Amino acid sequence: MIRQGKQRNSCRFSLTSNNEIKSMPVDYIHKDLRIHSYGSYLRRRFRCRVSKVNVDGGFTCPNRDGVKGTGGCIYCDNSSFSPKGTQEKIPVETQMAEGMAYHRSRLGSDKFIIYFQKFTNTYGPLEKIRDLCQLALNHPDVLGISVGTRPDCLSDQALDLLTDMARTRYVCIELGLQSVDDGILRSINRGHDVAEYVAAVERISGRGIELCTHLIYGFPGEKREDFLKAADFIASLPVDSLKIHQLHAVRGTRLAEMYLRGEFLPITHANYVSTVCDFLERTPPRITIQRLYGSAPLSIRIAPAWGLKNNQMWYSVINELKRRGTWQGYALGEGRKGAGHSGL
Numbered sequence: 001m002i003r004q005g006k007q008r009n010s011c012r013f014s015l016t017s018n019n020e021i022k023s024m025p026v027d028y029i030h031k032d033l034r035i036h037s038y039g040s041y042l043r044r045r046f047r048c049r050v051s052k053v054n055v056d057g058g059f060t061c062p063n064r065d066g067v068k069g070t071g072g073c074i075y076c077d078n079s080s081f082s083p084k085g086t087q088e089k090i091p092v093e094t095q096m097a098e099g100m101a102y103h104r105s106r107l108g109s110d111k112f113i114i115y116f117q118k119f120t121n122t123y124g125p126l127e128k129i130r131d132l133c134q135l136a137l138n139h140p141d142v143l144g145i146s147v148g149t150r151p152d153c154l155s156d157q158a159l160d161l162l163t164d165m166a167r168t169r170y171v172c173i174e175l176g177l178q179s180v181d182d183g184i185l186r187s188i189n190r191g192h193d194v195a196e197y198v199a200a201v202e203r204i205s206g207r208g209i210e211l212c213t214h215l216i217y218g219f220p221g222e223k224r225e226d227f228l229k230a231a232d233f234i235a236s237l238p239v240d241s242l243k244i245h246q247l248h249a250v251r252g253t254r255l256a257e258m259y260l261r262g263e264f265l266p267i268t269h270a271n272y273v274s275t276v277c278d279f280l281e282r283t284p285p286r287i288t289i290q291r292l293y294g295s296a297p298l299s300i301r302i303a304p305a306w307g308l309k310n311n312q313m314w315y316s317v318i319n320e321l322k323r324r325g326t327w328q329g330y331a332l333g334e335g336r337k338g339a340g341h342s343g344l
Contacts, residue, residue: 029285033318034327038241038290046143048110053099055092056118056156057132062153063191064119073178074188075247075255077300092135099281100141113170114139115146122149122158123192137169144170144326148201151175152192163207172210173202174243184219189254201224201237212290217275218267220258224275231282235332242287244279244295246272249302255284256302266304269316277320281331289328292317 028036028044030213042050063069065297074322103109122129154173156173165171175197179185182193204211213234217227232241251255251263258264267275276292283289293313310314321327 007263009332017297025094025324026096029327029329034319034321035280036201036285036287037330038288041288042113047110048217049108050111050113050143051100051103051107051109052115052146053096053103054115055136056090057092057116057121057128057141059116059119059124061120061121061150061191063189064255068152068191069189069252071189074258075192075249077250077253090246092132096136096139096142098189106262111141111143112139113146113172114142115148115174117148120150120153121147122155126155126157126161129158132325133161133165137165143170146174148174148176149195150192151177151197154200154203159203159207162209170210171208172212172241173204174212174214176194176214178214178216179219179222180233181222181226185225187221188219197209197282201239202224205238210242211238214242214243214244215273216247216294217279220264224271224278227275228282229279234287235284239287239289239344242283243291244276245291246304248294248304250296250303251300259303264303267310269304269306273316273320277324278322278331279324280317280328281326284332285305285329285334287328 005168028040030037030040033040039050061072100112102107103112115135116132116136133145133147142259145165162171162173177194177197178190182195185193201211215227215230215234218259247255248266255264272283273294275310277329280289293310295313296309306313
């Protein structure tokens with residue numbers, strides 16, 4: 001049920017005089033979650049409950065259409081991390097309406113960020129990108145947009161377009177990096193290298209656009225120490241938020257074929273939890289955490305089969321931080337005062 005008695009237009013969006021987003025304090029570590037959660041950040045910033053609504057804008061990728069390769073990344077099947085209501089054949093307006101209704105009912109959300117999720121959402125005609133983003137921003141209950149893309153698919157024109165929108169609205173660019181090892185990026189058919197990611201970060205920085213980076217742990221041949229290098233790497237860059245999840249094989253992907261041939265051995269749940277907690281302890285508290293795990297539908301999931309529900313996955317990481325008595329940024333000597341804050 002939708003919560004009653006709330007001021008549904010109570011969300012506030014503030015800009016400094018020079019149009020740069022006001023920075024958040026670095027000590028907002030949630031006392032129970034032990035991390036700087038993205039949900040808490042949005043609620044503090046906009047003074048209401050905000051949810052992200054995933055939509056499919058009908059884009060593709062350069063390593064799927066032959067420009068850089070075919071077949072996409074070896075693990076890629078967008079249905080493995082997309083709600084079933086987000087499909088290209090469904091009008092974006094319908095996807096938005098259904099997604100917002102779901103979050104209103106489930107979480108009592110007041111306002112929304114529309115997340116263009118599937119594939120590469122700046123890889124297409126500028127007019128299409130503009131029209132879809134403006135369509136989302138024109139909705140009265142939408143505060144802003146989040147645009148998933150690749151480091152090598154962010155043209156000057158698309159970046160300028162998003163910069164103009166960010167002058168008055170919330171805009172986030174989500175860059176898929178996945179690994180800081182060029183060898184791994186080549187082996188998974190990623191189609192770009194770490195240098196291209198760094199160049200994209202530099203181009204985005206200073207434009208009033210938030211930057212989220214995606215990382216995956218558990219690639220074939222990857223060691224725990226290799227993944228932890230990404231924490232130090234990200235800490236050195238103007239990254240605002242992170243999404244982290246385990247590598248999993250889903251039906252119909254090359255990774256699934258590798259698993260069935262014995263060429264891919266998934267990491268254990270214990271390994272994942274321990275390593276992610278080590279990673280979080282090295283992550284500056286200024287960076288918000290949007291995701292701590294991945295959850296592919298059971299109907300297509302092949303491995304790993306940890307048998308945990310979404311909330312159990314989330315709290316397996318949180319509870320390990322509690323057991324350790326640590327929190328995000330702990331290894332850096334940061335956030336120790338913030339560990340007592342409620343984080344809303």
